[in-house]
Amino acid sequence: MSSLPPESDFDLEALLAPAVAVLGPPTSLSPLPYDLNAGVPDRPSLPWQALAEAARVALEANAGDALTYGGVAGYEPLRAWIAERQAAETGLPITSAQITLTSGSAQAIDTIAATFLGPGDQVVTGAPTYPGAIRAFKARGASILDVPQDDDGLRTDVLESLLRAERSAGRRVKLVYVVATYDNPSGATLTLERRQHLARLSREHGVLIVEDDAYAGIDLDGPPPTSLYEITGGQGILRVGTFSKTIASGLRVGWVVSEPRIVQRLNYMRFDNGASPFVQHTVLAYLRSGAYDTHVTRLCDLYRERRDASAAAIVEFCEPYVTFKRPAGGFFHWLHLRPGLDAQAVFEAGQRHGVAVTPGPSYYPNGGGHEHIRLVYSALPPQELRAGIQQLGAALEEVAGSPRPK
Numbered sequence: 408m409s410s411l412p413p414e415s416d417f418d419l420e421a422l423l424a425p426a427v428a429v430l431g432p433p434t435s436l437s438p439l440p441y442d443l444n445a446g447v448p449d450r451p452s453l454p455w456q457a458l459a460e461a462a463r464v465a466l467e468a469n470a471g472d473a474l475t476y477g478g479v480a481g482y483e484p485l486r487a488w489i490a491e492r493q494a495a496e497t498g499l500p501i502t503s504a505q506i507t508l509t510s511g512s513a514q515a516i517d518t519i520a521a522t523f524l525g526p527g528d529q530v531v532t533g534a535p536t537y538p539g540a541i542r543a544f545k546a547r548g549a550s551i552l553d554v555p556q557d558d559d560g561l562r563t564d565v566l567e568s569l570l571r572a573e574r575s576a577g578r579r580v581k582l583v584y585v586v587a588t589y590d591n592p593s594g595a596t597l598t599l600e601r602r603q604h605l606a607r608l609s610r611e612h613g614v615l616i617v618e619d620d621a622y623a624g625i626d627l628d629g630p631p632p633t634s635l636y637e638i639t640g641g642q643g644i645l646r647v648g649t650f651s652k653t654i655a656s657g658l659r660v661g662w663v664v665s666e667p668r669i670v671q672r673l674n675y676m677r678f679d680n681g682a683s684p685f686v687q688h689t690v691l692a693y694l695r696s697g698a699y700d701t702h703v704t705r706l707c708d709l710y711r712e713r714r715d716a717s718a719a720a721i722v723e724f725c726e727p728y729v730t731f732k733r734p735a736g737g738f739f740h741w742l743h744l745r746p747g748l749d750a751q752a753v754f755e756a757g758q759r760h761g762v763a764v765t766p767g768p769s770y771y772p773n774g775g776g777h778e779h780i781r782l783v784y785s786a787l788p789p790q791e792l793r794a795g796i797q798q799l800g801a802a803l804e805e806v807a808g809s810p811r812p813k
């Protein structure tokens with residue numbers, strides 16, 4: 408028998424796809440006592456008993472379909488349930504043919520990138536924006552043009568100038584990706600006026616909107632402004648949704664709502680033999696049990712208490728080193744550091760004080776963000792949030808090099 412050369416003969420670096428070198432690391436959980444970094448839901452409120460019962464109901468009803476391939480678009484009755492909800496919300500006639508179910512909204516974003524973007528293509532995101540979208544777009548070799556955000560979300564006036572400039576230079580922009588409601592990381596919600604402006608710009612320049620609605624339903628101060636999907640009448644837009652924040656991120660059930668011709672292309676491009684039929688059947692049984700709306704209302708009460716407790720602690724322990732605007736929903740505070748304080752230095756000092764936060768640059772596709780940090784309030788109860796933020800205050804004091812002016 409001939410002997411094989413040793414495994415180390417493989418030059419792994421030379422074999423990797425070019426995208427590997429340009430991607431940032433995926434986020435991870437922190438082992439520190441206070442993890443204000445990972446944007447995860449509250450664990451004790453995960454509805455595991457109701458989901459166990461729903462799984463039993465789903466399997467008893469149709470184990471054969473739940474446990475075999477279900478097609479790429481996903482379980483039709485669940486698509487119909489989502490379509491009905493979205494139709495009631497938007498007043499638009501949405502059908503199950505306009506929906507494809509994905510493994511979380513992460514796969515939805517990745518499939519959109521696979522369908523529309525190749526090397527050298529241009530996509531617009533906010534600065535800051537969701538790092539998962541940055542990864543998905545860069546992995547396809549696309550260039551990201553970033554548009555600043557303020558307290559009211561994406562600066563559509565800047566977007567307008569950018570789109571004009573690109574058009575006069577003969578360059579096409581294919582997509583605008585936006586988390587219009589309770590943005591990750593900025594917590595900002597795009598105002599109605601800016602939504603209308605964005606919809607007009609999309610039409611004028613032939614650019615598709617990707618409306619990532621991952622935090623839909625986590626309404627802490629009443630309902631958000633009209634969705635971009637409704638404003639555009641569902642034309643030229645892909646709306647991405649998920650049950651990750653309102654039921655459980657471990658389910659990995661997300662979706663895209665769009666025009667049938669776009670959904671067909673997404674279904675053509677994805678290669679996964681469909682997301683899990685078992686989980687989709689289970690989720691539908693859970694939704695049909697009637698527990699969902701009460702559960703989401705309870706979650707909103709819980710997250711509102713955490714948002715308010717953390718906001719009060721930031722004022723108590725971190726001002727005047729930071730300024731921030733209380734978000735109307737979602738999971739995040741986005742803190743603006745006082746001039747002279749650097750996000751990386753605050754992050755490192757935070758580590759020494761046992762508190763993990765995320766430095767701003769992680770959210771900027773083309774650099775920047777050194778004057779911001781993101782703080783998650785969803786995962787910990789109020790007393791722990793307060794204790795963690797007290798430690799963050801100590802870290803800020805250390806970086807500032809002087810005791811906090813009271």
Ligand SMILES: Cc1ncc(COP(=O)(O)O)c(C=O)c1O
Pocket residue numbers: 446510511512513514537539586591619621648649650651656659660661
């Ligand atoms: C803005 C945004 N989009 C998408 C996702 C992906 O979520 P999932 O894949 O669990 O649906 C997240 C997760 O945190 C997010 O913050």
